[in-house]
Amino acid sequence: MLMLSPFKSLLAAAGLIAFTALAQAGGSHGDGHIFKFEDVAWEHARVEGVEMAILWGNEADETAVSAFRIQPGASIPPHTHTNDYWGLAVQGTWVHIDADGQEMRTGQDAYGRIKGGDLHADRCAGPEVCINILDFDGARDIAFPE
Template sequence: MFMKKVMTGLFTAAAMVSFAAAAQAVDEKHTFNFDDVAWQETGLEGAEMAVLWGKKEDGSAVYAFRIQPGVGIPPHTHSNDYWGMAIQGNWAHIDEEGREVITAQNAFVRIKADDVHSDRCAGPEVCINVLDFNGTRDIAFPQ
C-alpha cells in the first residue's frame, strides 16, 4: 500500500512537471508581441497595418493598425461594419459632422457600413488599434 502511494505521488509529480513544461511551451508559441507583428505600409505616411489572424480573401481577417501621434486618416467609408478597440494610445474618431471622441483602453467602437468618418492618433504615444470587420475590409475616400 505504501509503495502504491509513493508511486502515485511520483506519477502525479511527474505529470505536473510535464504539464507545466507543456503549458510554458504553449505560451511561448501562442503569445505575440505587437513589436513582432508584420506591419505593412498603408500608403499614408505614419500609418501601418497588419493582419493579426484570419484571411483577407474570405473576410475573416482581424486587423491591427499602428498610427503615429498626430497622424490622421482623412474622411472615408467602408462597405462593411467594423468593431474596433484601442490597444495602446488615444484613438480619435471624427464623425461626418466633425464631432470627435477619443477612445482609449476603456472603450470600443462600432462603425457602420458607409458611415463617413475619419480617425487620428491623438497621442502622446503611438496608437495601436484592432479592427474586426463584418466581411472584407475596404476603404473609399468620398470626393
C-alpha cells in the same frame, strides 16, 4: 453553442493576438505565450504614418482581423467602408471623428462600432503610438471621397 457579444468576442480575439503575431512574425518572447506588437509584420497603409497588419484569418474568405498602428499626430482623412466594423484601441488614444466633425477619444476603456457607409476620420492623439484592432463584418475596404 456559446454565443459572445461583439465586445466579448473582440476581447477574446484580442487575447489571440499573441498566437497570431508569433505565427506571422516568426519570433517569440519568454515562454511563447506573450508576444509583442513590435514583432508583427506591419505594412505601410495608404496614409502616411499609418501601418496595418493582418493578425489572424485571411482577406480571401473575409475572416481577417486587422491591427492598425497610427503614429502620434497622424490622421486618416474622411473615408467610408462598405461593411460595419468593430474597433478596439489596445494602445494610445484613438480619436474617431464623425461626419459632423465631432471627435470621440477612445482609450482602452471603450470600443466602437462604425457602420458601413458612415463617413468618418481617425487620428492618433499621442504622445503614444496608437494600435487599434478592427474586425469587419465582411471584406475590409476603404474609400476616400473626392
